Amino acid sequence: MSITMAVNAGSSSLKFQLFEMPQETVIAKGLVERIGLNDSIFQLEYGNDQEVKVVEDIPTHDRAVEILFHHLEEYKVVEQFDDITGVGHRVVAGGELFKESALVTDEVIAAVDELGEFAPLHNPAEAAVMRAFKERLPKATMAAIFDTSFHTTLPAVNYLYSLPYEYYEDFKARKYGAHGTSHSYVSRRAAEMLGRDYHSMKIITCHLGNGASITAVENGKSVDTSMGFTPLAGVTMGTRTGDIDVSLMPFLMKKLGITDVSEMVNILNKKSGLAGISGVSSDMRDIIAARDAGNERAKLAYEIFVSRIQKYIGQYIAVMNGVDAIVFTAGIGENSSVVREDVINGISAFGATIDSERNNTRKEAIISTEDSRYVVLNVPTNEEVEIAREVERLK
Numbered sequence: 271m272s273i274t275m276a277v278n279a280g281s282s283s284l285k286f287q288l289f290e291m292p293q294e295t296v297i298a299k300g301l302v303e304r305i306g307l308n309d310s311i312f313q314l315e316y317g318n319d320q321e322v323k324v325v326e327d328i329p330t331h332d333r334a335v336e337i338l339f340h341h342l343e344e345y346k347v348v349e350q351f352d353d354i355t356g357v358g359h360r361v362v363a364g365g366e367l368f369k370e371s372a373l374v375t376d377e378v379i380a381a382v383d384e385l386g387e388f389a390p391l392h393n394p395a396e397a398a399v400m401r402a403f404k405e406r407l408p409k410a411t412m413a414a415i416f417d418t419s420f421h422t423t424l425p426a427v428n429y430l431y432s433l434p435y436e437y438y439e440d441f442k443a444r445k446y447g448a449h450g451t452s453h454s455y456v457s458r459r460a461a462e463m464l465g466r467d468y469h470s471m472k473i474i475t476c477h478l479g480n481g482a483s484i485t486a487v488e489n490g491k492s493v494d495t496s497m498g499f500t501p502l503a504g505v506t507m508g509t510r511t512g513d514i515d516v517s518l519m520p521f522l523m524k525k526l527g528i529t530d531v532s533e534m535v536n537i538l539n540k541k542s543g544l545a546g547i548s549g550v551s552s553d554m555r556d557i558i559a560a561r562d563a564g565n566e567r568a569k570l571a572y573e574i575f576v577s578r579i580q581k582y583i584g585q586y587i588a589v590m591n592g593v594d595a596i597v598f599t600a601g602i603g604e605n606s607s608v609v610r611e612d613v614i615n616g617i618s619a620f621g622a623t624i625d626s627e628r629n630n631t632r633k634e635a636i637i638s639t640e641d642s643r644y645v646v647l648n649v650p651t652n653e654e655v656e657i658a659r660e661v662e663r664l665k
């Protein structure tokens with residue numbers, strides 16, 4: 271049996287999925303949460319809906335990988351570790367260095383660690399997990415798949431901030447974007463679904479999950495994207511502000527008695543967005559439920575969320591001077607027909623409206639009306655499969 275694992279390490283989590291290749295059948299998946307905190311949680315799903323949940327302290331990512339392998343063996347998810355012939359690691363920041371996925375070598379791990387400057391919470395954890403996997407599976411093909419690679423095609427006009435140019439030259443201060451694997455997968459899939467040439471289309475992809483980003487994909491290349499130097503920029507998200515005027519930072523720090531700027535940035539990342547505006551939750555389902563129950567701030571949070579997406583769509587129609595397709599994906603994009611309808615019908619002047627019957631779905635579908643000037647699609651993302659495919663491609 272040939273198994274490929276997709277691994278996604280966050281600052282305090284480790285998600286994994288095991289595929290039997292080349293069939294791409296999911297044979298197991300799970301996650302470790304609260305790494306570095308008390309009562310960490312290990313969860314595993316395998317076989318015919320069998321589930322394992324273990325609560326114990328897991329102080330490091332290294333230990334998380336050890337426990338993962340222990341349980342894969344204990345529950346006979348894999349017969350022998352040699353069956354795992356491929357591992358794909360999702361990496362948040364690839365900077366300008368990684369324009370494509372890369373085979374994991376000691377040099378690549380060191381570079382991922384060094385790029386930690388751009389993603390301090392993620393890259394060091396990812397580097398640690400890669401090291402741990404390499405030790406355990408020395409024979410497997412191991413690849414790093416970067417969230418930023420798809421956006422390395424952005425032209426300077428769109429990746430440069432209007433700052434002194436030396437800051438780019440000296441420090442590589444620029445827009446990098448994120449969610450590249452997802453934007454790449456769903457835009458390509460949309461072209462396939464429409465039977466059109468991916469390389470001669472203008473597509474706007476809306477990845478709306480807890481983190482959210484919008485990308486303009488022209489002729490198969492990302493030409494602009496809403497996240498920035500880090501994932502903090504762009505549209506309103508679960509707990510992130512999206513775009514704000516940075517002059518608010520010193521103003522608020524003074525008012526709040528905060529002296530450490532990273533504490534302020536933490537508020538923008540973790541306490542803002544839907545959660546901050548509504549005071550209810552970062553979860554869109556809770557926001558919609560609270561709004562429907564008459565909560566005014568939840569209503570406002572919802573409206574701001576929709577409005578920021580509409581503004582980015584408008585921008586990207588300008589950036590590409592047109593649009594052939596708009597794609598919705600990720601937790602909110604795939605599951606919330608209401609969000610899709612409100613976003614598109616609110617900008618009907620651009621030429622499309624939602625067909626409410628077609629839109630009543632969570633699956634791949636064209637959801638715009640027949641007479642629309644561009645097509646709107648729902649395309650569930652599958653970053654894990656895309657990662658496994660990248661590993662196969664590099665074998």
Ligand code: ADP
Pocket residue numbers: 478479480481508552553554555556600601602605606
């Ligand atoms: P992450 O960025 O953590 O991977 P997901 O892509 O899983 O996030 O998206 C999580 C978001 O999707 C949450 O805000 C959740 O409320 C939202 N979501 C999931 N199902 C629905 C639904 N039926 N309607 C509205 N929002 C939904």
